C-alpha cells in the first residue's frame with residue numbers, strides 16, 4: 001500500500017495535553033479498510049490520539065495525515081464518537097434530531113432549502129439504519145440504554161459520508177451481549193462501506209475477533225501491527241521500557257510485568273506511575 005492509500009499516516013507525531021507530551025513520537029501507517037484496536041493503560045493517550053485524528057487537537061511536532069490531508073475539525077469524511085455520553089441539550093434531543101445535528105450540507109443557505117432538508121432526512125434514516133437503530137429515531141437520547149445510545153452516537157458520526165470512523169471506548173458500560181452486537185455492527189460497516197475504523201478499548205480481549213491490527217500505546221510511544229506482532233513479550237517490553245510478559249489462556253490474552261507482578265500489585269496497588277501500566281488485560 002502506498003502512503004497515498006493510507007487512511008492515517010504519522011511520522012514523529014508528538015501530542016501534548018496541558019503542556020505535557022502525552023505521545024512523544026509516533027510513526028503509523030493505517031491501511032484503508034482496516035479495523036484497528038487502540039489500547040494502552042489509563043492515561044496512555046488513546047483519547048488524545050483519537051482527538052488528533054479527528055482534527056480536534058493539533059500536533060505539537062511531526063507529521064499527521066488523515067485520508068491524505070491534514071486532519072480537519074469539520075472534515076465530512078471523518079466520524080468521531082467521543083468517550084463521554086452526550087449531555088446537556090443533546091441529552092434531551094430525540095435520536096433522529098441528535099443524528100441530524102451533525103449533518104453538514106455542501107452549502108448552508110440562510111434557511112435550509114427543502115431539497116437539503118430532504119437530503120438530511122434521508123441521511124439520518126440511512127445512518128440510523130446502518131447502526132441498527134432505525135426503531136429508536138423518535139426516542140429521547142436520555143431514555144436510551146447504553147448500547148442503544150452508542151448506536152445512535154455512531155449513527156451521528158455516520159450521517160455524513162465518512163471514510164474513517166473513530167470510536168473512543170465504544171464498549172464501555174455495555175453488557176457482553178451489547179458489546180458483541182456493537183462489534184458485529186462495526187464489522188458490517190467495514191464490509192459494506194469499506195470504512196477504516198479505529199476503536200479504543202481497555203480490554204484487548206473484547207476486540208480480538210474484530211480487529212485486524214493492534215495499536216498499543218505506552219510510555220509516550222506506540223506500536224502498530226498484527227496481534228501476534230504487538231502482543232508479544234519482546235514488543236511490549238520495548239514499548240513499556242520494562243520487561244513485560246504475555247500469557248494466553250483459553251483464548252484470552254493477559255499482559256503483565258515479567259517479574260514480581262503480584263508483589264507490585266500488592267505494594268503499589270497499581271498507582272505508582274512507574275508501574276501504572278502494569279495491569280493485566282482482564283477478560
Ligand SMILES: Nc1ncnc2c1ncn2[C@@H]1O[C@H](COP(=O)(O)OP(=O)(O)O)[C@@H](O)[C@H]1O
Pocket residue numbers: 017018022040041042043044045046047048049
Ligand atoms: N484537558 C486536559 N488537560 C490536561 N491534561 C489532560 C487533558 N486531557 C487528558 N490529559 C492527560 O493526558 C494524558 C492522556 O490522557 P488520555 O488521552 O485521556 O488517555 P487515555 O484515553 O488513554 O486514558 C493523561 O495523563 C491525562 O491526564
Ligand SMILES: [Mg+2]
Pocket residue numbers: 046047048083168
Ligand atoms: Mg480515554
